[in-house]
Amino acid sequence: MSCMSCSSPHIPFLLFFLLLISFTLLGNSPTQHTLTNFFSTFNASIPKLEGLSISNITTSFSFSSFFNTSTTKHHQQQMTAIPSIRPTAIDKEMKLSQLEKGLERARAAIRKAIIHRNYTSNKDENFVPRGSVYRNANAFHQSYIEMEKRFKVWTYEEGEPPLVHGGPEADIYAIEGHFISEMEDRRNPFRARHPSEAHVFLLPFSVVYIVEYVYKPGAKDYWGPLKRLIADYINVISDKYPYWNRSHGADHFMVSCHDWAPHLSVANADLHRNSIRAICNANTSEGFKLGKDVTLPEVHLPDGGLSSPAREQTSxxxxxxxxxxxxxxxxxxxxxxxxxxxxxxxxxxxxxxxxxxxxxxxxxxxxxxxxxxxxxxxxxxxxxxxxxxxxxxxxxxxxxxxxxxxxxxxxxxxxxxxxxxxxxxxxxxxxxxxxxxxxxxxxxxxxxxxxVLNRPAKRFDVFHMVMHSIWLRRVNLRLNY
CATH class of the missing domain: 3.40.50.2000 (Glycogen Phosphorylase B;)
Structure with missing residues (x-):
């Protein structure tokens, strides 16, 4: 009896030790640090994003099979995890938790729409995507509904026009200026009232105007001043707010239609490596990353008027x-x-x-x-x-x-x-x-x-399609802030 009584105090410690080992092994499971390409399209691997901890959307359903992509293979890569940055206030932690819970509900709703081949909406849908032009019409429609319901974007207020908070609204780069202007409109339903509500953050500088006003032809170092301006802007917002640093820029995005946008994005390593770059010059041989970056359609507005299909379609x-x-x-x-x-x-x-x-x-x-x-x-x-x-x-x-x-x-x-x-x-x-x-x-x-480019934007138009592309990339990430 005495022997049994003296050994019993060690049993709880042994159980605790075994539980600790099991949780550690679970935490190191490959599925905890893998980026699932939510709407898989291309036969290309997703690049590693430094500073992120990525988890599978689900362990019970393969989201890479959302679309008819039988000719492509989805490749998953391990992500490099970083220590979580704990918010200093409880309310901030709760808001972050609410954002992630909302994204989980969105993933579940999309998964349900795919399984049941239907959509769930709390309002009348005036347009329902149908047909083979969509890789998976049900997945797209439910994802779009979830985007309208939840997605919030914070546009940084730092900086002065014309280099920031503006852009061209005519000619071949017009979509850059129109997008930034649309996001600056306080009536925009995607606009966050406070950065703590935001799923993603827009860097509202205009590469077109930076080139137009800062670039000096014939200068020995013509790239330098342009890159320094972008780097300085990111330094300002990263010093002033915690949002860039906590994700290493992965929940931030830039929008540009200028040919030089990919080259100027290297001004900040995290901008180039981690951030979402919505750009017209989407060249995969020059660093455009499928699954992270977004192809921006080039919409030519020669006279500044808004685009629209021909009134009479030729038979x-x-x-x-x-x-x-x-x-x-x-x-x-x-x-x-x-x-x-x-x-x-x-x-x-x-x-x-x-x-x-x-x-x-x-x-x-x-x-x-x-x-x-x-x-x-x-x-x-x-x-x-x-x-x-x-x-x-x-x-x-x-x-x-x-x-x-x-x-x-x-x-x-x-x-x-x-x-x-x-x-x-x-x-x-x-x-x-x-x-x-x-x-x-x-x-x-x-x-x-x-x-179609509308102002203000309308459902399923080019602005909303770009927003949906950005939404998808955020849905695919689970960030350990």
Missing amino acids: VDSRTLLAFFAGGAHGYIREALLRHWKDKDPEVVVYEYLPKGINYGQMMSKARFCLCPSGFEVASPRIVEAIFNGCVPVIISIDYPPPFADVLDWSKFSIEIPVARIPEIKEILGNISARRYGVLQRRVVQVQRHF
């Missing part, structure tokens, strides 16, 4: 041209296109300079296919122009993920031709049957609403 039978392109020899892809097809064929009409008296939009409306080759950079405003004119876009590019490819299946309403097959354009397009072309063209009209 299929009235499209007498096989293919059309007009544009300068900017970059090797366009040079190859002009070399093979400029003034060579009456059915494949290719101009370097549009002749006088010929209307660009009318030519697109006459063509069945509109050629959209990359220029000096990968993005082309012709993709959106083609869609607005009901012309099936033919994307000729390398390393360019098209906009909203998380949810839109571009193979259902566009054609992709490799650069090496430019000489075969007529043969490739000519072999597409009338029936298949009719289906492609109808689907082009179907996706038009997703590329």
Whole structure:
């Protein structure tokens, strides 16, 4: 008896030790530090994001199977965890917990919509995504509903126009200025009233205006002043607030349509490596990271007026041209296109300079296919122009993920031709049957609403689609603040 009584005090300590070991092993489980690509699209691995602790959305359902991506494989990579930064106030900790709980409920609702092939909404839905143009219409619709219900963005108030809190609202970079302006509008439903409510944070500097006002042609170090300005802005907000430092910028994003945006984002290592970069120049060979960054569609507004599809969509039978392109020899892809097809064929009409008296939009409306080759950079405003004119876009590019490819299946309403097959354009397009072309063209009209720029923004338009792309990336992250 005496022996039993003397050993019994050690039993609780032994049990505690065993429990500690088991929890430690569970905490080191690979599923606790893995980024699940919520709307898996491309056969590319997600890069490591330093300073993050990422967890699977769920252990019981594979979110990489949300869409019909049988030809791609989703690769998961281990994330590097950092120590949690404990908020100094209890209310801050509670708000962070509420944000994460809200995201968990959103994930559960999307999972339910996929399983039951339906959506749940507390209001009448005036538009319901349907059809094969969506990788998974139910997943997209429920995700969109959850975004409208929960998603909040804080726009930093530091800085002065024109370099911050503004941007161009005309020409090929117009979407940059319109997006920043829309987020600055206090009527915007996504605008957070306080940064503690925000899921993500917008860095409202304009790369276009930074280049326009700070760049000095011919200067020995022309990159330096531009990068320092961006670095200084991040230093200001990271010194003043805790939000950048607690996530190493992973819940922050920038928006820019300027060609130099990817290069200038290296001004801050965390901005380039961790933050969401919504950019037009989305070149995967130059550091654009699938699953983290967002392809911004290039919307050309030559006179500053808002974009919209052609009022009268030309019927299929009235499209007498096989293919059309007009544009300068900017970059090797366009040079190859002009070399093979400029003034060579009456059915494949290719101009370097549009002749006088010929209307660009009318030519697109006459063509069945509109050629959209990359220029000096990968993005082309012709993709959106083609869609607005009901012309099936033919994307000729390398390393360019098209906009909203998380949810839109571009193979259902566009054609992709490799650069090496430019000489075969007529043969490739000519072999597409009338029936298949009719289906492609109808689907082009179907996706038009997703590329329209409205002010104020409207449901499912280009602004909301960009917001949804950013929302998805935040839903995919669980950050241990």
